[in-house]
Amino acid sequence: MDIPRNWRLRTQRYALVGEECDHCHSKIFPPRDICPDCGLEAKAHYAFSGKGEIYSFTVVHDPPTGYEDQAPYAIALVKLEEGPIVTAQLTDVDSAQVAIGMPVEMVTRKLRAEGEEGVIHYGYKFRPTLARA
Amino acid sequence: MTEREHRPATPGQGKAAPRPARIMRPTRAVGLVGYGAYVPRLRLPAKEVARVWSEGAALLPIREKSVPGLDEDVITMSIEATRNALARAQIPVEEIGALWVGSESHPYAVKPTSTVVAEAIGAVPHLLAADWEFACKAGSEALQAAIGMVGAGMMRYAVAVGMDTAQARPGDALEYTAGAGGAAFIVGPQEEALAEIEASLSFVTDTPDFWRRPGAKYPQHGQRFTGEPAYFRHVTTAGQELMQALGRTPADYRFIVLHQPNTKFPQRAAELLGFSPEQTRAGLLVPEIGNTYAGAALIGLTAILDEAEAGDRVLLVSFGSGAGSDAFSLQVTPRMAERRAAAPRTRDYITRRKEIDYGVYVRTRGKLSM
Amino acid sequence: MRPVAVLGIGQTAVGEHWERSLRDLATQAGLAAMRDAGLEHVQAVFVGNMLSGLLTRQENLGALVADWLGQRPAEAFKVEAACASGAAAFRVAHMAVSSGEVDVALAVGVEKMTDTTSGETTAALATASDADYELVHGVTFVGLNALVMRRYLHEFGWKHTDFAPFSINAHANGARNPNARLQEPISERDYTRARMVCDPINLLDASPIGDGAAAAVLVPAERAYDRPRARVLVAGSASATDTLAVHDRKDPLFLSAAHHSARKAYAQAGLEPSQIDFFELHDAFSIMSALSLEACGFAERGQGPRLGLEGRIRLQQALPISTQGGLKARGHPVGATGMYQLVEVVQQLRGEAGPNQLDRARVGMAQNIGGSGAMIATHILRVA
Numbered sequence: 098m099d100i101p102r103n104w105r106l107r108t109q110r111y112a113l114v115g116e117e118c119d120h121c122h123s124k125i126f127p128p129r130d131i132c133p134d135c136g137l138e139a140k141a142h143y144a145f146s147g148k149g150e151i152y153s154f155t156v157v158h159d160p161p162t163g164y165e166d167q168a169p170y171a172i173a174l175v176k177l178e179e180g181p182i183v184t185a186q187l188t189d190v191d192s193a194q195v196a197i198g199m200p201v202e203m204v205t206r207k208l209r210a211e212g213e214e215g216v217i218h219y220g221y222k223f224r225p226t227l228a229r230a
Numbered sequence: 231m232t233e234r235e236h237r238p239a240t241p242g243q244g245k246a247a248p249r250p251a252r253i254m255r256p257t258r259a260v261g262l263v264g265y266g267a268y269v270p271r272l273r274l275p276a277k278e279v280a281r282v283w284s285e286g287a288a289l290l291p292i293r294e295k296s297v298p299g300l301d302e303d304v305i306t307m308s309i310e311a312t313r314n315a316l317a318r319a320q321i322p323v324e325e326i327g328a329l330w331v332g333s334e335s336h337p338y339a340v341k342p343t344s345t346v347v348a349e350a351i352g353a354v355p356h357l358l359a360a361d362w363e364f365a366c367k368a369g370s371e372a373l374q375a376a377i378g379m380v381g382a383g384m385m386r387y388a389v390a391v392g393m394d395t396a397q398a399r400p401g402d403a404l405e406y407t408a409g410a411g412g413a414a415f416i417v418g419p420q421e422e423a424l425a426e427i428e429a430s431l432s433f434v435t436d437t438p439d440f441w442r443r444p445g446a447k448y449p450q451h452g453q454r455f456t457g458e459p460a461y462f463r464h465v466t467t468a469g470q471e472l473m474q475a476l477g478r479t480p481a482d483y484r485f486i487v488l489h490q491p492n493t494k495f496p497q498r499a500a501e502l503l504g505f506s507p508e509q510t511r512a513g514l515l516v517p518e519i520g521n522t523y524a525g526a527a528l529i530g531l532t533a534i535l536d537e538a539e540a541g542d543r544v545l546l547v548s549f550g551s552g553a554g555s556d557a558f559s560l561q562v563t564p565r566m567a568e569r570r571a572a573a574p575r576t577r578d579y580i581t582r583r584k585e586i587d588y589g590v591y592v593r594t595r596g597k598l599s600m
Numbered sequence: 601m602r603p604v605a606v607l608g609i610g611q612t613a614v615g616e617h618w619e620r621s622l623r624d625l626a627t628q629a630g631l632a633a634m635r636d637a638g639l640e641h642v643q644a645v646f647v648g649n650m651l652s653g654l655l656t657r658q659e660n661l662g663a664l665v666a667d668w669l670g671q672r673p674a675e676a677f678k679v680e681a682a683c684a685s686g687a688a689a690f691r692v693a694h695m696a697v698s699s700g701e702v703d704v705a706l707a708v709g710v711e712k713m714t715d716t717t718s719g720e721t722t723a724a725l726a727t728a729s730d731a732d733y734e735l736v737h738g739v740t741f742v743g744l745n746a747l748v749m750r751r752y753l754h755e756f757g758w759k760h761t762d763f764a765p766f767s768i769n770a771h772a773n774g775a776r777n778p779n780a781r782l783q784e785p786i787s788e789r790d791y792t793r794a795r796m797v798c799d800p801i802n803l804l805d806a807s808p809i810g811d812g813a814a815a816a817v818l819v820p821a822e823r824a825y826d827r828p829r830a831r832v833l834v835a836g837s838a839s840a841t842d843t844l845a846v847h848d849r850k851d852p853l854f855l856s857a858a859h860h861s862a863r864k865a866y867a868q869a870g871l872e873p874s875q876i877d878f879f880e881l882h883d884a885f886s887i888m889s890a891l892s893l894e895a896c897g898f899a900e901r902g903q904g905p906r907l908g909l910e911g912r913i914r915l916q917q918a919l920p921i922s923t924q925g926g927l928k929a930r931g932h933p934v935g936a937t938g939m940y941q942l943v944e945v946v947q948q949l950r951g952e953a954g955p956n957q958l959d960r961a962r963v964g965m966a967q968n969i970g971g972s973g974a975m976i977a978t979h980i981l982r983v984a
Contacts, residue, residue, distance in 0.1 A: 102732070103736075106732060107349055108349070108352075111309070111346075111349055111350035112350055112351070112352060114352075127732070127733055133843070133848065144352075152751060152852075153747040153748070153750045153751035153754070153852075154747065154750065155743050155746035155747055155750060155798050155799055155800075155801075156798065156799055157738060157739070157740055157743050157798060158797070158798065159718070159722060159740065159742075159797065159798070160719070160722070160738055160740065161719060161722045161723035161726050161735075161738065161740055162717075162719040162720050162722070162723040163723065164738040165719065166300070167300060167301070167738060170738060172737060172738065172739055172743055172747070173747070174747050174751070174846065174847050174852065181847070181848075182847040182848075182852070183733070183847055184730075184733060184734045184737055184739060184747075184845065184846070184847045185737050186301075186737050186738060188299060188301055189270075189271045189299060189582075191584070197750070197751070197754050204306070204310060205306055205309045205310070205350050206299075206301040206302060206306050207300075207301040207302070207303060207305075207306060208301075208736060208737065208738075209736075209738075217303075217305075217337055217338075218736075219305065219306065219346065219350075220736065220737075222301065222737075227574050227578060227579075227582060228578065228581070228582065229574050229575070229578045230575065230577060230578055230581070
């Protein structure tokens with residue numbers, strides 16, 4: 098979890114910026130050199146809406162080292178409305194309320210902190226779509 | 231009410247003459263082109279604090295306060311509020327020339343909140359970015375600066391955020407109210423404004439009513455000193471002077487919103503300024519979300535903007551300990567109606583609530599030493 | 601390309617070997633395989649291991665193990681493919697011998713997992729997933745499998761208890777394997793009442809980690825063979841990859857690398873799935889058993905649990921699986937697991953499987969899964 102490796106991903110982590118393939122126009126997250134759909138080069142940036150739905154989920158009670166202070170936490174495969182699926186934590190939700198198909202939206206949250214004095218890493222999580230009057 | 235008689239003498243000049251109020255108006259008219267709020271989901275009822283610390287006997291200054299989740303801080307909350315403001319402003323992010331976050335709970339003592347927020351909204355790299363500190367007035371101070379920069383034509387848009395995750399010593403009177411939340415505003419040219427900023431005024435003195443020394447985890451306060459010489463003097467003077475300079479009376483305003491450390495102070499100060507409870511109601515959020523410090527007056531304004539109609543005037547007066555007040559006179563434009571629904575309303579965040587008990591609060595706020 | 605035979609096998613018991621180190625375990629299994637082959641020297645040593653760098657802070661395992669086996673200056677290096685490291689080492693040994701470059705190769709799978717705290721081990725295992733896009737979100741390995749299993753239950757309408765036969769079968773067989781980590785049979789009641797680990801995966805869906813090592817000596821099939829017991833040939837050896845992250849798969853419920861490697865291995869062996877007598881599959885989690893059976897052509901999509909419910913996976917039935925307990929009961933010393941599977945297949949083919957010996961064991965298949973399905977190696981062994 099060193100600083101450069103998190104820093105270089107800040108654009109995609111903070112704001113879910115991926116790519117759109119110039120050739121087949123599929124939306125790609127995370128951004129990568131070769132489009133996973135057509136195998137051709139991909140490089141045009143594409144900002145995802147952050148809207149999606151839960152494809153699957155579970156709750157982590159036995160976390161890996163470095164995540165103890167967050168447990169228990171829900172993780173999910175979120176299917177974005179543009180197509181790709183991403184793995185992320187769910188936030189602002191009670192585990193018992195999570196269901197496959199639940200609409201969610203991206204929020205930028207603390208992923209973890211390097212102790213009390215170290216750097217804080219931020220990135221995307223998903224929450225149930227905010228109910229609006 | 232103007233209280234100029236106690237001004238100290240300038241050395242060598244004998245008794246100082248009263249100074250006239252300094253109303254501020256930029257050379258180019260500006261307004262709020264976007265606004266957005268954020269309130270976390272968790273709520274701690276004040277009666278829970280009373281249950282733990284006073285056997286339930288304390289008088290409760292508010293009903294409940296908002297508490298940030300484990301993964302929330304001033305950075306994440308500022309990002310969401312700013313995204314909401316952007317959604318309403320519908321401006322190109324690269325034209326944002328400054329992004330300032332006022333708070334007394336920045337996640338880092340050294341390393342700006344504002345650069346992370348700017349990066350998250352895609353506004354980097356050609357902009358001013360800095361964090362402001364003036365207790366609960368840090369956000370409105372940033373708003374004053376944004377008016378100046380945009381009004382001087384140095385940039386088209388500037389973002390000012392007031393946001394806090396206020397900490398309070400367990401058992402302290404402030405623990406009942408120290409909440410989390412705030413608002414972001416985008417200042418831009420008047421012709422694009424959802425609310426025009428007519429004028430502003432600032433009133434500051436050295437008044438030690440509330441402070442936190444470096445390295446101290448929780449703030450301290452001057453107890454009864456926080457009322458008359460601090461909150462009431464600054465808030466009412468700034469509000470009164472601005473109205474006077476503009477030749478207005480409370481009848482010219484549909485809404486007033488003041489810094490709100492508890493329910494009673496803003497109600498009393500509004501009354502002293504000549505406003506009715508009806509004018510105070512829409513912006514008084516403290517009973518439901520607590521005192522959001524640098525966010526308190528500003529998020530009250532967002533709740534007002536959520537329901538104000540074209541032509542409505544709003545008087546906003548912040549207060550920051552130490553001490554000072556910023557007063558602003560705003561008028562809502564017809565553009566408001568078409569942009570309001572582009573982001574969640576402040577009420578949507580307030581309605582979204584999960585009540586927690588004191589134990590969960592203690593864990594969530596890092597008050598457990600492990 | 602020349603045909604390859606497995607001349608010798610060796611293994612340690614899987615367990616918590618407080619008194620034995622990584623190198624002790626590798627040496628013990630390697631020497632046992634060489635002794636079984638009747639050899640004192642090998643030309644090359646390929647060490648399958650996943651976590652030595654993270655958990656033992658020891659890399660360069662090839663040289664270390666070759667040295668401790670007394671095989672200097674034999675060529676040696678480590679092969680890493682997460683939980684598929686063992687089968688990957690075997691596959692490299694197979695390539696070395698079949699190509700004609702090496703005449704005697706030793707493949708050793710070894711893992712030492714109990715020197716560290718469970719949090720450290722959990723974090724280390726999770727490195728098999730995508731560090732920047734899965735791991736950073738606090739995902740655990742069991743968590744990834746839980747995500748897959750929940751969706752599988754949702755999509756195909758199975759109940760959690762429909763997976764019980766996989767676990768019950770593995771425990772029944774493990775109870776008769778002296779090298780197994782868990783040697784207690786379990787009932788369906790035990791399964792349904794097991795502690796939830798990561799919903800819907802409970803403790804009896806998940807395999808236990810452990811320390812262990814297993815090894816095999818590979819030689820050209822033409823090498824003179826004058827022993828009384830059956831000679832075991834490698835009839836198919838293939839591996840394939842899929843996306844590292846589960847979320848990047850077009851269909852997260854299909855093990856495409858299992859499908860591709862199995863298809864290739866079948867073609868090499870000239871066999872159909874129906875001709876496989878038994879299958880050592882990668883039952884790290886019960887959901888993986890179902891997905892593996894489907895991807896390898898033993899069950900239709902979404903129908904994997906049916907084989908368990910119909911009893912066809914038990915010893916002496918249509919397609920016995922996990923005949924020595926599988927990962928579930930023998931244990932899952934991750935980088936060694938693939939070698940355990942292959943050693944167990946050889947045991948069955950030779951008729952040396954003890955109380956778990958199958959009546960019909962002419963062709964056996966082993967499949968080792970790395971990560972959540974990103975790298976999968978499939979081997980088919982048969983009696984010559």
